[in-house]
Structures are given as C-alpha cells and as structure tokens.
Amino acid sequence: MIDRDEVLHVARLARLALSEQEIEPMARELSAVLDHVATISELALDGVEPTSHVVEMTGALRPDEPRPSLPREVALAQAPAVGDEGFAVPSPQA
Amino acid sequence: MSESSATGAFEPVIGLEIHVQLATATKMFCGCELSFGEPPNTRTCAVCLGLPGSLPVVNARAVHFGLMIGLALGSELAPRSVFHRKNYFYPDLPKGYQISQYDEPLCIGGKLDDVRIHRVHLEEDAAKLTHVGESGRIHGSDASVVDFNRGGTPLAEIVTEPDIRTAEQASGWLKLLRTTLRSLGVSDVNMEEGSLRCDANISLRPTGTDELGVKTELKNMNSFRFIERGIKAEIERQRKIIEGGDWVVQETLHFDPNSGAISSLRSKEEAHDYRYFPEPDLLPVAISQEMIDAARADMTELPADRAARLQRELTLSPESAQQLAFRAGLADFFEAALAVQVDVSAQTLANWVTVELAGRLDDGDPAEAQVTPRALAELAGMVASKQISVGAGRQVLDKLVAHGGSDPAAIVEAEGLAAIGGGDELAEIVAAALAANADAAERVRAGNEKAIGPIIGAVMRETKGRADGAEVTKLVNEQLGI
Amino acid sequence: MSAADILNLTAVSAAEAIDTGELSAHELFETYRARAAADRAAGEDGLNCFTWVAEETDASHGADGSTPRAPLSGLPLAVKDLFCTEGVPSQSGSRILEGYRPPYTATSVARLKGAGAKLLGKTNQDEFAMGSSNENSAYGPVRNPWDRQRVPGGSSGGSAAAVAAGLAPWALGTDTGGSIRQPAALCGIVGMKPTYGAVSRYGMIAFASSLDQAGPLTRDVRDAALMLAHMVGRDPCDATSLELPHEIATPSAERLDGVRLGVPEELTGEGIEAGVLEAFQATLECARELGAQVEQVRLPHAPHALAAYYVLAPAEASSNLARFDGVRYGLRAEGAEDLLDMYTRTRHDGFGAEVKRRIMLGTYALSSGYYDAYYGRAQRVRTKISEDFKSAFGQVDFIVTPTAPTVAFKLGEKTGDPLAMYLNDYCTVPMSLAGIPAISIPCGLSDGLPVGFQIAGPAFSENGLLDAAHALERLLAFDGSPAHV
Numbered sequence A: 001m002i003d004r005d006e007v008l009h010v011a012r013l014a015r016l017a018l019s020e021q022e023i024e025p026m027a028r029e030l031s032a033v034l035d036h037v038a039t040i041s042e043l044a045l046d047g048v049e050p051t052s053h054v055v056e057m058t059g060a061l062r063p064d065e066p067r068p069s070l071p072r073e074v075a076l077a078q079a080p081a082v083g084d085e086g087f088a089v090p091s092p093q094a
Numbered sequence B: 001m002s003e004s005s006a007t008g009a010f011e012p013v014i015g016l017e018i019h020v021q022l023a024t025a026t027k028m029f030c031g032c033e034l035s036f037g038e039p040p041n042t043r044t045c046a047v048c049l050g051l052p053g054s055l056p057v058v059n060a061r062a063v064h065f066g067l068m069i070g071l072a073l074g075s076e077l078a079p080r081s082v083f084h085r086k087n088y089f090y091p092d093l094p095k096g097y098q099i100s101q102y103d104e105p106l107c108i109g110g111k112l113d114d115v116r117i118h119r120v121h122l123e124e125d126a127a128k129l130t131h132v133g134e135s136g137r138i139h140g141s142d143a144s145v146v147d148f149n150r151g152g153t154p155l156a157e158i159v160t161e162p163d164i165r166t167a168e169q170a171s172g173w174l175k176l177l178r179t180t181l182r183s184l185g186v187s188d189v190n191m192e193e194g195s196l197r198c199d200a201n202i203s204l205r206p207t208g209t210d211e212l213g214v215k216t217e218l219k220n221m222n223s224f225r226f227i228e229r230g231i232k233a234e235i236e237r238q239r240k241i242i243e244g245g246d247w248v249v250q251e252t253l254h255f256d257p258n259s260g261a262i263s264s265l266r267s268k269e270e271a272h273d274y275r276y277f278p279e280p281d282l283l284p285v286a287i288s289q290e291m292i293d294a295a296r297a298d299m300t301e302l303p304a305d306r307a308a309r310l311q312r313e314l315t316l317s318p319e320s321a322q323q324l325a326f327r328a329g330l331a332d333f334f335e336a337a338l339a340v341q342v343d344v345s346a347q348t349l350a351n352w353v354t355v356e357l358a359g360r361l362d363d364g365d366p367a368e369a370q371v372t373p374r375a376l377a378e379l380a381g382m383v384a385s386k387q388i389s390v391g392a393g394r395q396v397l398d399k400l401v402a403h404g405g406s407d408p409a410a411i412v413e414a415e416g417l418a419a420i421g422g423g424d425e426l427a428e429i430v431a432a433a434l435a436a437n438a439d440a441a442e443r444v445r446a447g448n449e450k451a452i453g454p455i456i457g458a459v460m461r462e463t464k465g466r467a468d469g470a471e472v473t474k475l476v477n478e479q480l481g482i
Numbered sequence C: 001m002s003a004a005d006i007l008n009l010t011a012v013s014a015a016e017a018i019d020t021g022e023l024s025a026h027e028l029f030e031t032y033r034a035r036a037a038a039d040r041a042a043g044e045d046g047l048n049c050f051t052w053v054a055e056e057t058d059a060s061h062g063a064d065g066s067t068p069r070a071p072l073s074g075l076p077l078a079v080k081d082l083f084c085t086e087g088v089p090s091q092s093g094s095r096i097l098e099g100y101r102p103p104y105t106a107t108s109v110a111r112l113k114g115a116g117a118k119l120l121g122k123t124n125q126d127e128f129a130m131g132s133s134n135e136n137s138a139y140g141p142v143r144n145p146w147d148r149q150r151v152p153g154g155s156s157g158g159s160a161a162a163v164a165a166g167l168a169p170w171a172l173g174t175d176t177g178g179s180i181r182q183p184a185a186l187c188g189i190v191g192m193k194p195t196y197g198a199v200s201r202y203g204m205i206a207f208a209s210s211l212d213q214a215g216p217l218t219r220d221v222r223d224a225a226l227m228l229a230h231m232v233g234r235d236p237c238d239a240t241s242l243e244l245p246h247e248i249a250t251p252s253a254e255r256l257d258g259v260r261l262g263v264p265e266e267l268t269g270e271g272i273e274a275g276v277l278e279a280f281q282a283t284l285e286c287a288r289e290l291g292a293q294v295e296q297v298r299l300p301h302a303p304h305a306l307a308a309y310y311v312l313a314p315a316e317a318s319s320n321l322a323r324f325d326g327v328r329y330g331l332r333a334e335g336a337e338d339l340l341d342m343y344t345r346t347r348h349d350g351f352g353a354e355v356k357r358r359i360m361l362g363t364y365a366l367s368s369g370y371y372d373a374y375y376g377r378a379q380r381v382r383t384k385i386s387e388d389f390k391s392a393f394g395q396v397d398f399i400v401t402p403t404a405p406t407v408a409f410k411l412g413e414k415t416g417d418p419l420a421m422y423l424n425d426y427c428t429v430p431m432s433l434a435g436i437p438a439i440s441i442p443c444g445l446s447d448g449l450p451v452g453f454q455i456a457g458p459a460f461s462e463n464g465l466l467d468a469a470h471a472l473e474r475l476l477a478f479d480g481s482p483a484h485v
C-alpha cells in the first residue's frame, strides 16, 4: 500500500532520517495501519461537516496587553548551541 | 503610465503579495512586546519560542487592524475566520509551522484604485536568521544565529489580483497602499525597516490575449526603487526567454539591488508540501457586528475619499486632488495652509504644494519639512497679490525649505526681492533693455511677438526676477508705441 | 499514625486528618516521598513509576509553605512527566527532551499547587503519550503492581501504577484516546477524562491538541472529584479552555434510582475478553440493584472511531512534534554536516519507534493528495460519532462499557504488532473524539487482574458521572490492596 519511495518522501517531509534497516519495516507497519484506516473510506459521508474542534464556541481573543518576556539567559538556557546572543544552527545556505 | 510598449508583443501580468507588520503593542499570539532593535532574544516567551506545552492566543487588536484594512480595501469581512498551520522546517520558525490562514481568511476581495484585492489574512512573522559564517561553537563549517525578537510579530498579508501591467504602476500603487495603511494607523509601513514587504508574481502573455503565462515570484525588493528595477529586470528576463523560443519555469527568484541580478532562491521546503490543516489550538474567530462597527469607528478618511472630497469641495483638478491625497502628508499640509486665511485660490495653493513644495522635498515627509503651512500660504498670497513675482516666490521657497523660518515676508525684505511696481524704476530698466536689444525691439514692433523674449529676459536679469512678467510686457508695448 | 495507616488513607481522608491535626502534612509527604524514592532507586527491580522524585524536606517549612487550611493541605501529588514543571525535568518520556527543565509550570499543576498540593514526583509515561502499555518510554517500561510481568497500561502508566502501588496518594495524568482510563482500569484504580476544554492544556507537552485532556488518577471517586475541582476552569493561556457551567461537587449519591444506563452493542461484543465481559455484566447487575435502568443503545459509527483516531491524532502529532528540531532545547545530534542533516539525525536519534511511526503516519495523511481521503474523512467520521452520542443521550443518561477489552497483558506481548496495541483504546477512543467526559472505576477481577468499568456522559455531566460512579463504587467495594503489598 505504501512503498519504499513514499516512505522516503514522507520521512524527508518529516525531517526524519531512516536507516536502511528501518525503511522496510516502516513501510510494512504503515501499510498495516493504513489498511485498517481504509475502512472509513466505505462510509457514506457526503454532506457531513468536518469536526476540527469539539468545543462548541468561538475563540476568545487576547487583549493587546504586554506581559513580561523571558530574560535572554533563560531563553537560551536549554539551547544545544549558542552564539552571538542567539541560537546557533548550521547555516541553511551551507 | 503605460510603458508596456517596452515589451512589444508581450504584456506583463503582475500581482503583488504584501506583508505588513501590524502596529500592535504585543505579538500575534503572545504577550511579548514588539521589538524595535532591542538586544537579540530579549523579547521572547514560552509561546514565541515554541517551548513544549505552550499555546497561542489571538491578539484582539491584530484582528481589529485586519478588519480596518478590509474595510479600507472594500473587502468582504468573513463572519467566521479560521487559522491554519503551514508546516515546514526552518530555523526561524520555532514551532515547525507558521500559524497563518488558508481557505477562510479574514477578508475576501476588494479594490484599491484600479487594482483588485484577492484576499487579506493574518499570520505570524518569522524570526531573524543571521549568517555568521565560520563558528567554532557548533560543528559544521558554516553557522547562522537565530534571534526570536521578531518571531510572532503580527502580519497582515495582502494579495492582489494580477491587475498590474507595469513596474511603475506597481510601485505607484504600492505607494497608495502605504499611504492608505498609514492613514489607518495600523502599521509603520516602512520598507527599509521591513514593516512593509512586497513580493511580485510576474508573467508575460501575448498582448491583447487574456491567457496567463507561467509566473515567477520575485522576492526581497525592500524599497520602491528596487521594486521598479526588479520587476523591470524580471520582465526583460522573461521576454528574452520567450523570444528565444524557451519556456519560463515557475520558480521563486531573488533580486539583488546592487548587481541588479536575478537569481533562483532556494525554497524553504523543496518539496512544496505545507500540509495545511486547521490549527487545533485556536477556535475559529467569529467576526461580530460589534467588531466591525469598532473597526469602522477607528477609520480615518481614506486617500481615495479625500481626493474625491478635495475635488468636489474645492474644485481642484483631479490630478491635484490625487497628488495631494495619495502622497502621505501632502494633503494635510495643503489643508493646513488653506486654513490660513490668505487671498489665494485653492487650486493655486494646491499647485504651490504639489509642484513647488513636493518638488523640493522629493520623497521626504512634508510634516518634517522646515517650511510651515502658514509660511507657504503667506508666500502664495504675496505672489497672488503681485507683492513679489513668481520667480521671487520660488527663491523664497528655496530658502524656507533649506533653512526654515516661518516668515516669508522677512526673507523678501532681507533679500530685497520685493516686486518692482509699475513706476519709473521699472520703466527705465525696460528702456535700457530695449536699447540693448534694438533689433529684437524692431521685430516686436514689426509684429513678431516671440521676439519679446530676449527683452524680458534682460529685464529679469537686471531685476533678479523681481519684476512681474505681465507688467514688463505692458511697458515694452507702451514704449514701442504698440 | 503508622505508615500502613497513612497509606490506607484516601486523599480526601488524608486531607481531613491533616486539618484535624491527626497527621502532619510533612509526615504524609515524607512517607510517600520515601516510597517513591525507593522505587526510583530500585530501578529494574522496582516498578519504574517515577522519572524524578522530590528532595527530602525538613519538617520546619512543613508543607511547602502551603497554609494548613489550604483545600489540599500539602497533599503529595504525582504528576505525569509531560506536564511542564518549572525547573523540574519535564521530558514526556522522550530521549529528545532528556534533562529538559521548563521555565514555566503548566496551568493545571499550578492550580493544584495553588490549592495546597505539593509536587511529589514526575511519573513515567509512553513517549509523548503515544502508547497503551508504557513500553514506549525512553526511560524504561513501568511494571504493573498487580503482576510485575505485566504492563500497567498507558500512556499514563507511571501515574496509574504509582497510585495503585501506594507510591503516591493520587496522580495527575492525561488522556488523548484513553491514556487515563485504560491504565486506571489495568491497575485497579479510578481514572477520569473530563469534557474537552474543562481543564487548561497550557503547559501540557502536546500529543494531539484537539483530543488531549488532563485528569485525575485516584484511589476512589471522591478523590477524583476533589482533584478535578481544583483543576477545572477557563485559562486565558488556552483558547480552547472553558468555564464549566457548574462547580465540581463532592459525590454523595448512594442509589441510581431512575438513572438510565445505555449499553452500546458496538463496544460490548466481539473483541472484548470473556473475563472482562463477565465483570462488566456483573457490574450492570449491581447498577440494577441500585435502581438503574439498563438499556441497549446504538453507536453505529463507534467501530470506525479507532480508524479516524489513528488519522487525526498522528496528523496533529506530526505537526506538534515538529518543534523538536535541535535548535532551542533538547537533544541535538552531534557532528551534523549541514542543517538538514542536523534535523533528520536529531529527530532520528531523539524519537522512539512508535513516535516515528505516528509522525510518518500523520505526515502522510496530511501530505498533498491524501488530505481529503484521510484527514478530511476522519474529521467527518468524528462528526458522525458525536451525532451518535447525542442521539444516544437523548435516550439514556450515561453510556457504559468495559474500559479496556482485556486485563493487563504481558510485557512485550503486543510490542511487535502496532494494530493489536492500538485496539486497547477500542472502547475509550469514541468518547475522546466526541470530547465528552468519561470515568473508569475498578469493577472486579479477571484471572486475579483488575477490570475497568467505563461510564461516559454528555459534555459537562461531570457531577452526574461522579455521583453514578460513587454509588456503584460503594456497592462494588473493590479491594485494591493487593497492589500495595
């Protein structure tokens, strides 16, 4: 149902590296679940509204009032790599 | 306006995508204050850093500003507006998705001047990613650093229909949009500071047809000049490709203002699959009549309406009315000057503002100009009442713009620019000019009116432009017995 | 009071004992703290319920400075690892958050602490709440105190096992498709999932945002009511939270006269273990004794709930877990060649097998060309399931089912077969999709292992549910003590 290439494409979208040994089992397990999920394709759902939220109300908005921000050292405290007062990452241009 | 002839058999089809940073106090989904050059990462919290467990809550004023924009553009305001997640990975995007809007935007349709609006929606800005090059701190040769101060700033994205045909029209229309948004007070709309950002979708089609060619998206044009140059360059590039018998490929392009070169931009997620789905952390926003009324109540007069009013109430020419209303601050200056009771027609005063003053300020803001509305009004009055000549008036305005000062009369006094009235003094100067230009005088007497030019020129030189042209002509004719 | 006496107190009675001065908050806290610390120290030989346990406190500053009169009078509280607790490890059972200490505390935890509860420890769980056996934790499986060779259920397995084993008087958990109710059932305790929105999600490390709800895991129904009463309410930090139309009351019902209980054939037939069905039927008899009317109802779309759930939950999860990218916190893979390499290897090394599976599943279901066939359809099935419940509640007051199709199973028994594992949530997922409240109470034993009885009601029927559960609980008089020793 879902083949090796699809697995690799989806893994790329999800930014997930898969080792060679992980690809085939992943394809098999996803296919099994998707086969089960496919049962909903038999239901007649034309004209049925989709449910995104079960809460039957609309969003409460936030007043535009400032709240204190975190000190920089707290914001950066858990970062794997820090540089120039910011979060350091491998350059996207690299 | 129409220079599409430049592309001959092909007609450019241009649509704009404008991102406007909203001038709220806090970010789109958290209480952090907006950042204006604060030190990096000092305006962040659990929400705008995308910390685990944090949740967004919509800023009510951002919605309010969005509705004001929709009203200003004549959009239909959606009764129910839904936020979606736009999923992609990039270091300036802390959650791995941008909270934006997809198929249920805040405002649908609309029109500004001659360009139709497709939609207006709200979203959050990305953080600032700075390339710092070699870094020992992290493995890998090249490093960038993320500052999340800007991340989460409220944005209104305004998308036009492809109704624009030339680069000039694009920048001209964008200026009108900027003036409109500024008059609403919803944004600083400053391109250099990035609070107004514009991308252009550009394609060519055989002139006269209405098919749509393959379009490219031109990004990062951060000034009005670059927008014109960028769009021109892209139109040229596409024309060469098509005339060379090749195909334009759909891609995102980057315009380099320095080199004027256009290069293909590496897209954020090469497989463009944003996997939009309704943001489960935010319920749909219901737009109530109260919210719409509140937005309308905060609206000031819009440039287009103002132009119509100036034309209607003051019988200004349509050109003058638009020049005043569509440029930020100019109409305010004009109406302030008009309020100073001097004996000069509204149209004449408008000309002084749109031609003489605007010409001397080029793109500057009249509000910041040295010259005050009262000073310009008095100056216009002195010229109208012939106390000084038009030429002298221009000289006085030069001084007012350069050095300020609120009293044109004083400058006239100091510079001795007062008009030389009828009297003997001017008559003598005219006589001298006739003597010095005898042959010209002959031709004038012989009926060649054009020949009077050199004579008047001589008089003006002698009087440093203080003489009134009409008065001089009168005296010339008298002395030549015509 | 002897340690044994203390351990036999429910949270409610312990609070009373503290208020009357029979028991000091410090003594209570230290009794449980010592047991929790011992279990943590025992490692493999213990139950592995905790991923962090509070430091020893001295009597002087008593119950964390909380005033003796505070409603929860210093009661020790075990909190599922995925709740953010300021300065205290909050790892959601994942390697990718190893050692992560948040700068803020989840609203629900803050409210309970504000009411006088004191943080005893953080409990083990399936990674990012994805699992039904607690075998998906990066910090090792939790064992069931009724049988160490068996799973406690999941994903709130550490919370459930800790309460059952007397390592905590009560615990906070979360339920997305059954993650409170199923482990409560497998460990022989009470677990409740409130109406979606009743409790703030702010500070809960998200699994599936439109389904996640926090709730209590407790010894009995009155404890559940007490904890819930101090958690619920609108939170300005969670746009999906709301104010309940009524306060949570202390359950007092002793009879069920006139209460109509609906038994959906779709959730009480095939797939349910015989011993579980027996205990369920026996409990229906007790309900009748208390005056309840038991009727058949239909939930025609309930059999499709699991399929819809395994589209919607992974889809939301795939997006919720995108923030774990090695940039701002948590694990970053060493020696990355470039940004893409850093992302993909960090997430490969940081996430466990089940989490990867669901990220892949959710990404696939949302990817272009598949959205309508999967996500769009699943949302419509969700609508039909809500409609099924609405019409059923037009006929009966509550719907009752077995909480889980089986009793606690053996460690490793289902790890090889994801689908078999997912079936644990067969009876609990429909209520999650409908966002309605449901409670599981222990109703008996099958092969010496606890069986859970689930009662579900319409949105905001918490008080009715608690009363019905309380009345049943009294008659059933389930003995949970085997798990203590």
Ligand SMILES: [Mg+2]
Pocket (backbone or CB within 6 Å): B019, B100, B123, B157
């Ligand atoms: Mg945008």
Ligand SMILES: [Zn+2]
Pocket (backbone or CB within 6 Å): B027, B030, B031, B032, B043, B044, B045, B046, B047, B048, B049, B152
């Ligand atoms: Zn913030």
